[in-house]
Amino acid sequence: MINGKLTVDVMDDKRASTCFDIAIHDDVFELTKEEKIRRISLHFKQIMLALGLNLHDDSLRDTPNRVARMYVEEIFSGLDPLNKPDITLFNNNYRYNGMLIEKNISLYSYCEHHFVPIAGKAHVAYIPNGKVIGLSKINRVVQYYSKRPQVQERLTRQIGDALKDILGTEDVAVMIDAIHYCVASRGIEDTNSSTITTHYSGKFLNSDERREFLSML
């Protein structure tokens, strides 16, 4: 518990431990999935009513429940440590010691300031130590940490740290290039800019490895 906020590391444990600065109320772990959906649905109904929407309208009637289910089961499913992907490691029998890059991984996340989408691509690289993982598991790690209210800096870091932990190596690089719809569709309404963040560690702190990674993107 730090400053009244529970810090949650969803990497190591199916339940909470420590590490990341995602702020979660303590009692959320006491709620079942159905209870979360019920509560969100009730509150979203109030939001819609405050906006003056007619909840008797056929098309709107089920929206509170639909939104609540989407939050809990889909777009914010990465808040539940139970949804952390199971990752199987394989021995590096091929003795592959080059760089492995998984690029153009589709990324959908949600700005934690405005709750609107962040959409972009993640590019991830690692240099195998003793172990390798199935390629799709890299995409799953990206997806898991994306499905939360996020800021891009934290998301980039969490993906990098999770992969370092899983792969048992510091030699990991992550780049995210994303459009923030809080910048594009409201506020400044800039539909041209995108945000690039990087996280390099281990051998990727060397300019040669970094250059090789960047040249492949």
Ligand SMILES: Nc1nc2c(ncn2[C@@H]2O[C@H](COP(=O)(O)OP(=O)(O)OP(=O)(O)O)[C@@H](O)[C@H]2O)c(=O)[nH]1
């Ligand atoms: N660093 C960082 N900032 C973000 C991210 N997503 C959104 N933001 C910014 O968070 C800021 C929130 O600032 P506020 O001034 O409180 O919000 P606002 O009044 O709606 O700001 P405007 O978007 O400028 O209208 C905005 O500048 C957003 O562009 C992110 O992933 N990382």
Ligand SMILES: [Zn+2]
């Ligand atoms: Zn925003």
